[in-house]
Amino acid sequence: MSTTWDPALYLDFDDHRARPFHDLLARVRAVAPRRVVDLGCGPGNMTALLAARWPEAVLEALDSSAEMVAAAQAAGIPAHRQAVEDWAPEPDTDVVVTNAVLQWVPSHRTLLPSWLRALPSGATFAMQVPGNFAAPSHALARSLAAERGIRLRGEAGVGEPAEYAALFAAAGAEADVWETTYVQRLTGEDPVLHWISSTALRPVRDALSAAEYADFTADLAPRLREAYPADAGGHTWFPFRRIFAVAQLP
Template identity: 45%
Template sequence: MVHTWDPERYLTYADERGRPFAELVARIGATSPSTVVDLGCGPGNLTALLAQRWPGAEVVGLDSSVEMVEKARATTPAVQFRVQDLREWAWAPSSDRIDVIVSNATLQWVPEHLELMESLVARLRPGGWLAFQVPGNFDEPSHTIRAELAAQEPYAAHTAGASHPDSHDPVVYLDALQRLGCEVDAWETTYLHVLRGDDPVFTWVSGTGARPTLQALPDHLRPGFEEEFKRRLRAAYPSRDGRVVLPFRRIFVVARVGAGS
């Protein structure tokens, strides 16, 4: 089943989701790039920051979600946005070379995305930059509870083929990109997001990691699944004085292609 994205739900925690992007881009040393591509641009609010950082560059945002691109075009008209799968873009024959490629919280949705590194590096000019960030929290209750519940009946028959995100440790990306001749800066950070509202962790994951599972369920089963999911998340992430702390590990990689590449 092909799932769809809801830009408004995704933007519920826009500040928390945007902070890793800002910290990733701050480590890119490009001064005056001509071309910047944002792979998995989502609703475009963060792509706009790339246009602000490099006002002289042609900035292009790509996303496979029609809904996300429509939102991006409506809110950020100064940037070019296209509906395109990043794998198709990476693998497409092209003589054009890019100065900066950015991908924020997207590659975890691409199975075997480590194999894409060579194609992405090949799309860069000598001295060009590849920067990406992926979640590294898939052993946390926000993900394990979803997987455990989805594997139970009566849900398992519907959720077995649902997409789920995955990523590697920083050293794996560092090794892969060094082998491709890049200078690599890789690190990880665990954020402690303080969330408020009713079932805030469910609100967070239902806009991202849990969305394919929820959409895979038929209408008559989804409410029961959601209520049990919320109950288990409340137990795993208790509220204190109306606040819930969500630990969130993220993995960052900034690589520069060698001048002789």
Template identity: 55%
Template sequence: MHWDPAKYGQFGDHRQRPFFDLTGRIDAAAPREVVDLGCGPGNLTATLAERWPGARVVGVDSSPEMLSKAEAHAEPAADLEFRLGDIAAWSPSPETDVVVSNAALQWVPEHLELLPGWLAALRPGAWFALQVPGNFGSPSHSLLRELAESPAWAARLDGVLRHDDAVAEPARYLDIMLRAGCAADAWETTYLQVLPGDNAVYEWVRGTALRPVLAALSREDAAEFERGYAQRLAEAYPSTEYGTVYPFRRIFAVGRKL
């Protein structure tokens, strides 16, 4: 699946806010190594290097397109680097003191099975902070599934979307962290985002949830699918004189190994 960094960054301020709400709960004074799993274009990873200038900060992502943008952030920072890699194959090093994963683990089907192992491998005092979307039941996603499962598209999009079980509820992440011997906190936030522009929610999902569908279809079929989906979103999220309100639910969990 190919990512478009420009489209992903179109609503940068809205996408970045959960990251800072997440990392604001990490109380690490002087970590040796900080890892950002699913670092994307690297702009937020760079803020981790600014926060902890004595740490080696590593961003990991499976998208060459995203990492090509991220490299620009590594040039002025001596201890910031980016690596191409599958999150599912990653494991912490003995010096990993902080792990951050912001809006990435929903793309890793087995992350609930991987999380206990990651936590077990961390040394006492290390932190693990994750944030995933919790809006798979919202119209933006349910309409996408309904269209993909309709007779016109089911054969071509069978198995492409796995929104029903992509993430767990906050209590599940809290339980995993507590069982792994962490002092942990889990919560959820719904941001009522006011998005500018025409059919703004459609433009939003083109940078994230719609990517697997676009990757699975030919250019002509993708254009046809988008037309139908965009119409449904315009009806579900009507614009107003001040923009389009998009409820944006996110799930957070932060743990410190005891």
């Protein structure tokens, strides 16, 4: 089942979604790369940061979503539509950045070694994936979706930090791997539901009619409010774990 994306909804939490990208990019030490790739560029808002940091590099941006590619192109990013699984690095690819993408690619742990082998000496591969699939936000959504015969991806789709460290080391790369839990302050009505609506719930929205999806979210909303109650000031604190890995080839 293909997943459609809403770039505007995704960007509703732009500040929270951007912070892990900045933290990942801070650990990339490349000085003058020839080609920089944004693997799964989304609406292109983060790709612009790559262009600004390395203005002399050839910028390659791709995404499997037609909606996201259109949004990126409208923002001036030379993005093209391509599945991550079908991508292969050009010989001059010195930096690859993939931010909150590989959790959607079940085969990524097999693809990573092949990508690293195809990169030139001295290249950097930097990735970030969410590590919160066991959190109530996702566990409750999976449980409710299962009641309606819809299967959502689980935590098995993403490895633990040590697994990525071992994978990169086995490929002959210097591995820089860590995790961070961001305690995000969300506001508004049903903010956790709003957050996951732009990502984890996209397959549910695609599988159901508009009325069925409205019924689904009406059932999910009170469960999420119970798991993530707002404080006296109307703020909802939403812990979000992220896993980072940077491979530096010799």
